Amino acid sequence: MPHRTFLWFIFPSLAAMILFIAMPIASVLIQSLYVEHEQVIVLGETCGPFGCTPSTTVDVEATAQLKEDAPLGRFNGLGTYLDRGHLAVNELRMAWAISDGLGDFLSRVMNLPFYKALAFTMTFTFVVTPLVIVLGLAIALGVNGLPKMLKGPTIFVSLLPMIVTPLIGSLILFWMIDADGIIGKTLQVIFDDPDLSLKASPTLTWIVLIIYGVWHSAPFAFIVFYAGLQTVPEETLEAAMIDGASRWERIRYVVIPHMAPLVVFISLMQLMDNFRVFEPIVGFSAQANATSLSYIIYSDLRGDQQQFGSAAATSMLTILGVAVLLTPVLIRTWRDFNRKRA
């Protein structure tokens, strides 16, 4: 295809990508470099139904003048990225200087909001992704072996967790694992511990969130693998059977190599999806024990006072995180592509 034709060919999608992806990211990047104006505070008195109290207020006129002079706010460079709410460079340096031993240092690091969130986000991503792939493949193989009549209904039921809205799904589970809920109570009886609470301890909360993540994403892997299974060449399978390969050997040496590109695809999607884990944290009210990068952005943008600069900086760091995570997978795909072309 001549370059000119090619350019016209991709122009619409390129334009859409610039408009809806590149420009918003650029705007967030700019926002992350600025912080709010200095607020001009004046002393005064506030009176209401419960009497008068001395108080301070923002001098609106003086602040409006500042805003007019510099609509974007004060330029802060990378200041927001390095502050305690994000990379916390000074706090890290201090923790390193005063901590006695690696354990102490790590516990100090985990006390910083960004690293706390990063720890859960990474754990979630790296535990859920492989489990989803393995479980999805297992379900696909199982369903593929079913008699034709049962396949339709089984596929439908297996897809349900993905159809349920994440927030609703996690809320339903939240009440089931409550100390008075069906799962929570059953576990208390099984372990004979009336104080057992899945919501109270950080470890159990992490496990619950991870199980939820696998439950929610496995159907996606399943349906992709199931579609892939329909394309496994019959002749190779039959040849393997004639050679005396067991069911496991056929899966190991024929089916899995055939599905390798799908594994790459699902890993890519799942790494991206799981890295921005958010809904289950809200649904399970797990903020005390587990936060994620997306959750930090959300809490910055909610409530009486929004912190746009801080949210923007966390967003940029999240994009950076996704890019780092995907690099190995992308490099691999690129090599495969070049090898095939050669």
Add this chain to the structure above:
Amino acid sequence: MITWKTTALASAFAVLGTTASMADCGITSGKVSILGNDFPAIQALVEAAKECAGNGVSVSSNLTTEHRDIQVAALTANPAQYSSAIVANSSIVPLMNDGLIRPLDDLVAEHGQNLKPSQLITIDGKVMAVAFMANAQHMFYRSDLIEQAGVTAPESYEDVLAAAEAIRSAGIMEHPVALNTKTGWNLGEEFVNMYSGYGGVFFQDGTAEPNINNETGVAALNTLKALTEYSNPDFLTFDSNATQALWESGEVAIATLWGSRAAGILDAEGSTSDVTSTTVLAGAPTVGNGTTPATTLWWDGFTIAANISDEDAEATFIAMVNGISPEVIAANNDDAVWLGEGYTPGDASVGIFASVQGGAAPYPMLPYMGLMHTALGDELSDFLQGQETAEQALADVEAAYRTAAKEQGFLQ
């Protein structure tokens, strides 16, 4: 059945009210649109304000629990999306900070004859909002369980802890105490209440410098932790809905809950008469030999947007005043602790009144209090779970607050 009748009666009154107020609403033109939280008292107010509609006057409303998240953007627009925002002590602050609401002195002088002076929220001499109801967290306890455990009605948090221990050791309940301690806003509010009860001040005089990492702060945190040790281990997920459900199912003996929940707790719905008949409302307990209740007082009130025409502002003010007229308050008496004329204090208001009379402090209406509240809500759960010391938790709060306050321009 009773509820049904009350509703029918209320709507009958509302209809009567319509014919009466049509004549004296006295607006000839203008656009009124109201943004506010969604609970029965505000619904009643808005219903009554809508009676002013007609003859070139339009009245619309958006009542949502998410109102705080949209109010700044909605009132920044010119003309503003809403002519009135219904706010509380805390949510008026961002509107003030950006100059999005107008002084009401002229309108009050002209159309506010029915308002009590105490309803006017006056900031630096200018009326910025008209309060119509009060709210506060206060104590609820079960008289039968207290008696069974052989203790007297608690008056301070030290009494609450003693009573909780007595109830636990008598084998009546393992987790007799409940507070709204969900990580985030709720937990922050519990600390604000406790710290105020100890007489603490959140900021250094007249500045945005935080002032909580001190002995008072440590004492407040330790009391909070002692209380949560008598709470269900899930306490970090408890918001108002959860604690109300716990109370109504009879699983708690002593709790600090919002006064606005009292009517719902005392009615027959969702609970048994064993629980409702023995539920006693009392002012918030004192703490640490202090004399004032460890709670903060809240008001809900209406404001008028700055970015609208004077004509719309006047129409809105008249409609809103009509929404809190003595007739409306009388017809919806039990929905809130109303501040205006026409209110007869009922059973559900006992706790709030006792807290007000005890001299509890109002929630601080400072430009940077929201940031402090957020920092408290995010950083205290580690301490309550026993993962760090009180001093460390308070240092974390101050550090998180400083970071946010610098970014917002309150600190250098």
